[in-house]
Amino acid sequence: MTTEREPTTDEQRGIEWWNALDEDARRYWMRQAKDSGRAADAWEAYKQARETASGA
Template sequence: MKTHDTERKPTANELAGMAWWNGLTDAARSYWVQQAAHAGKGPNASVADAWAT
């Protein structure tokens, strides 16, 4: 999959992840990124890592 394919539509899972992230408070975002980091993603854990946690 191309990383910058501007014509590709987001999958249902990607849309759900975006909605989840957008609905979180800053504190909740911080919590979930920390959880992803502690789950083995390290200090560079991303939003996608948090969604997968």
């Protein structure tokens, strides 16, 4: 039984964002995600930082 699914729009944006980062940026955002080792956590940290910066 397979549990694979298509990524959501947000997940796809996160994948594209992560793939576009250079190694230094990946390291930075992974540190912001408490070094979880998950690109999805780095994406969440990025989105939270963006919201904070925009005053949302």
